[in-house]
Amino acid sequence: MTAHTNDNAASFPHRHLLGIEGLQPSEILTLLDLADQAVEVSRQVEKKKAVLRGRTQINLFFEASTRTQSSFELAGKRLGADVMNMSVASSSVKKGETLIDTAATLNAMHPDLLVVRHHAAGAVKLLADKVGCSVVNAGDGAHEHPTQALLDALTMRRHKGQIAGLTVAICGDIRHSRVARSNFLLLNALGARVRVVAPRTLLPASVDRLGVDVYTDMRTGLKDVDIVMMLRLQRERMSGAFVPSVREYFRYWGLDAEKLSYAKDDALVMHPGPMNRGVEIDPEIADGPRSLIREQVEMGVAVRMAVLEALAAHLPNN
Amino acid sequence: MNGDANGGNGTPAPVVFSNARIVDPARDLDTKGTVIIADGVIQAAGPDVDGKDAPAGAVITDCGGKVVAPGLIDMRVFVGEPGHEHRETLRSASKAAAVGGVTTIITMPDTEPVIDEPALVDYVLRRARDTAIVRVHPAAALTKGLEGTAMTEIGMLKEAGAVAFTDGRHCIANARVMQRLMTYANEFGALVMHHPQDANLSDGGVMNMGETASRLGLMGVPLEAEIIMLERDLRLAAMTGAAYHAAQISCGESAEIVRAAKAKGHNVTAGVSINHLTLNENDIGPYRTFFKMSPPLRLEDDRRAMVEAVRDGIIDVIVSSHDPQDVETKRHPFAEAADGAIGLETLLPAALRLVHSEDVPLMTVLRAMTSRPAQLLGLDTGTLKPGAPADVIVFDPDTPWVLAKEDIVSRSKNSPFEDARFQGRVLRTLVAGRTVHPYSG
Numbered sequence: 018m019t020a021h022t023n024d025n026a027a028s029f030p031h032r033h034l035l036g037i038e039g040l041q042p043s044e045i046l047t048l049l050d051l052a053d054q055a056v057e058v059s060r061q062v063e064k065k066k067a068v069l070r071g072r073t074q075i076n077l078f079f080e081a082s083t084r085t086q087s088s089f090e091l092a093g094k095r096l097g098a099d100v101m102n103m104s105v106a107s108s109s110v111k112k113g114e115t116l117i118d119t120a121a122t123l124n125a126m127h128p129d130l131l132v133v134r135h136h137a138a139g140a141v142k143l144l145a146d147k148v149g150c151s152v153v154n155a156g157d158g159a160h161e162h163p164t165q166a167l168l169d170a171l172t173m174r175r176h177k178g179q180i181a182g183l184t185v186a187i188c189g190d191i192r193h194s195r196v197a198r199s200n201f202l203l204l205n206a207l208g209a210r211v212r213v214v215a216p217r218t219l220l221p222a223s224v225d226r227l228g229v230d231v232y233t234d235m236r237t238g239l240k241d242v243d244i245v246m247m248l249r250l251q252r253e254r255m256s257g258a259f260v261p262s263v264r265e266y267f268r269y270w271g272l273d274a275e276k277l278s279y280a281k282d283d284a285l286v287m288h289p290g291p292m293n294r295g296v297e298i299d300p301e302i303a304d305g306p307r308s309l310i311r312e313q314v315e316m317g318v319a320v321r322m323a324v325l326e327a328l329a330a331h332l333p334n335n
Numbered sequence: 336m337n338g339d340a341n342g343g344n345g346t347p348a349p350v351v352f353s354n355a356r357i358v359d360p361a362r363d364l365d366t367k368g369t370v371i372i373a374d375g376v377i378q379a380a381g382p383d384v385d386g387k388d389a390p391a392g393a394v395i396t397d398c399g400g401k402v403v404a405p406g407l408i409d410m411r412v413f414v415g416e417p418g419h420e421h422r423e424t425l426r427s428a429s430k431a432a433a434v435g436g437v438t439t440i441i442t443m444p445d446t447e448p449v450i451d452e453p454a455l456v457d458y459v460l461r462r463a464r465d466t467a468i469v470r471v472h473p474a475a476a477l478t479k480g481l482e483g484t485a486m487t488e489i490g491m492l493k494e495a496g497a498v499a500f501t502d503g504r505h506c507i508a509n510a511r512v513m514q515r516l517m518t519y520a521n522e523f524g525a526l527v528m529h530h531p532q533d534a535n536l537s538d539g540g541v542m543n544m545g546e547t548a549s550r551l552g553l554m555g556v557p558l559e560a561e562i563i564m565l566e567r568d569l570r571l572a573a574m575t576g577a578a579y580h581a582a583q584i585s586c587g588e589s590a591e592i593v594r595a596a597k598a599k600g601h602n603v604t605a606g607v608s609i610n611h612l613t614l615n616e617n618d619i620g621p622y623r624t625f626f627k628m629s630p631p632l633r634l635e636d637d638r639r640a641m642v643e644a645v646r647d648g649i650i651d652v653i654v655s656s657h658d659p660q661d662v663e664t665k666r667h668p669f670a671e672a673a674d675g676a677i678g679l680e681t682l683l684p685a686a687l688r689l690v691h692s693e694d695v696p697l698m699t700v701l702r703a704m705t706s707r708p709a710q711l712l713g714l715d716t717g718t719l720k721p722g723a724p725a726d727v728i729v730f731d732p733d734t735p736w737v738l739a740k741e742d743i744v745s746r747s748k749n750s751p752f753e754d755a756r757f758q759g760r761v762l763r764t765l766v767a768g769r770t771v772h773p774y775s776g
């Protein structure tokens with residue numbers, strides 16, 4: 018046990034990271050500070066740390082995700098863990114009982130860290146209750162995706178100095194977005210003002226009770242904001258069920274230079290990826306100078322290193 | 336001619352209607368007076384207007400006490416163009432409208448192809464501009480292909496010029512589809528017009544369910560097909576905040592439901608067809624298919640309830656529900672014939688029956704065909720206020736006449752009023768100050 022992990026044990030007293038909900042602002046800042054250090058590590062030629070040497074990390078993805086899974090894989094490896102990826106085709110997995118069976122099976126292999134993504138809200142918590150190791154939520158249904166919110170916050174903080182006082186507009190498919198929900202919690206905890214901008218069909222019921230200001234028009238919603246965060250709209254949701262078509266969605270809710278001009282002059286653009294250019298965002302903006310989208314990917318690895326490192330202090334036998 | 340165009344060659348000469356009975360529901364005005372029209376616009380209309388103030392060259396007509404009113408706005412008109420031009424074109428419909436004193440028609444999207452694309456709204460507007468003699472505003476489809484599943488591009492369709500959204504004859508069965516599209520329509524302040532008739536309950540039904548249908552051996556459409564769907568719609572309207580218009584209701588219970596929803600302050604309105612105000616199921620008699628329509632003609636009690644609902648303002652709008660059908664679709668056994676009746680030419684004369692029977696004041700009847708639809712659709716017509724487009728009709732409310740089949744202007748002749756006696760007739764119709772129907776009978 019090193020002095021380093023001892024500090025973390027005190028400033029991040031959690032065995033799992035299941036969501037932003039339940040984290041104190043100071044704990045979030047601890048993770049962001051750790052992530053800042055991880056950015057430096059990742060930019061060195063020698064990217065390895067030994068915090069997780071000898072530990073086993075299993076990435077258990079019931080829902081395919083190249084970017085999040087590889088980000089967690091890299092993060093684990095840079096901290097010295099042995100990382101194994103398990104992709105479970107969700108179609109072949111029966112819900113409920115099988116999830117618990119899977120947990121029991123995995124538990125018997127004595128992993129130290131389990132990184133889990135599941136299509137059902139609450140599934141990661143259910144699994145965490147059944148295993149003896151630390152669990153990181155890599156996204157559960159439309160509930161939470163805490164490491165995404167953390168990497169978003171890290172990106173913002175590195176550009177704007179602090180989160181407190183920022184106005185952040187989260188735009189698009191809020192209804193189905195775990196990224197949005199985790200961001201509401203984190204940004205509110207750190208003192209930012211959060212807006213959502215979307216047609217009502219893409220907003221969850223009573224969204225105004227979730228600590229956000231609600232707009233349905235992009236121009237008024239983006240007025241004087243510091244950060245514009247665009248969300249992905251899945252193809253199957255833009256053919257008439259929630260919005261009528263791609264072209265109509267882009268016309269009224271897609272981010273282009275004209276709509277972005279309502280934001281502050283130094284406003285920055287984010288997107289959790291993967292992007293649909295020409296659907297929710299104009300390529301000119303996505304690939305333009307105000308876009309932080311690439312940088313978010315880099316911050317993703319750093320934040321996941323920070324989370325794994327913070328949890329390392331609570332691993333069994335530590 | 337579409338909403339903005341003034342069409343034709345040159346500017347029509349200024350017109351003065353003196354010695355007129357001016358009825359302008361938008362201003363609650365029913366008075367003797369004078370109307371001055373110039374440059375396609377109402378210059379003045381009221382008791383203290385002096386015809387001498389008209390611009391030089393004005394043609395002065397002494398109306399001899401006849402009624403001068405805003406041109407009628409008909410919110411439910413089926414046209415065969417594009418796709419079924421043999422039944423009705425925009426031009427033939429507009430001619431029938433002009434004869435009936437209807438200066439604005441709202442066309443239904445039930446055409447081939449269905450009007451569910453901005454380019455098709457544009458097409459209708461262009462065809463109307465080039466061929467029609469009254470104003471034409473298209474209503475666009477609520478769901479793609481009128482299939483009741485995927486919502487249309489309501490924002491872009493509205494920008495293209497659609498004034499309302501409806502699946503026309505079709506009822507959207509899926510409540511979630513309806514809820515989502517009402518939610519979405521509300522983003523654009525779009526009016527959702529719906530034909531509330533449950534397709535399962537009405538399946539196979541060809542007339543009002545009840546004794547007459549049973550005697551005739553015809554399958555019936557129960558009132559509940561309308562009531563249940565209307566209740567669902569009104570609850571969804573309350574939930575979503577959308578502007579909802581029941582295109583046609585046909586029974587007393589429906590009027591009660593609308594009354595209750597309005598009392599709660601919900602943004603809902605209702606229409607009724609002239610047929611359901613003036614006819615009942617007994618008119619079907621020996622299987623006359625021109626009286627086959629959807630919703631079906633109901634009992635006399637229901638007709639009376641509809642009249643009272645118009646009188647009380649529970650029903651906002653009277654429509655012709657003009658639906659041209661030809662022999663191919665109507666010359667069939669009753670159960671196999673198409674629904675629908677034409678009505679543009681007879682809308683006002685038939686509506687005047689309610690006035691002559693002293694059931695509804697003239698002002699109220701006219702309001703339901705002028706200022707009220709204009710309000711719902713956001714149009715600047717439907718009034719004689721100075722500055723309004725000069726869509727004006729002159730009619731004699733008392734002239735008796737009989738509708739002869741050979742006098743029907745519409746390309747299709749499926750009128751339930753063939754050989755009917757009327758009292759009251761349109762003498763002249765002006766659109767944007769231009770005379771489009773000079774009565775010559």
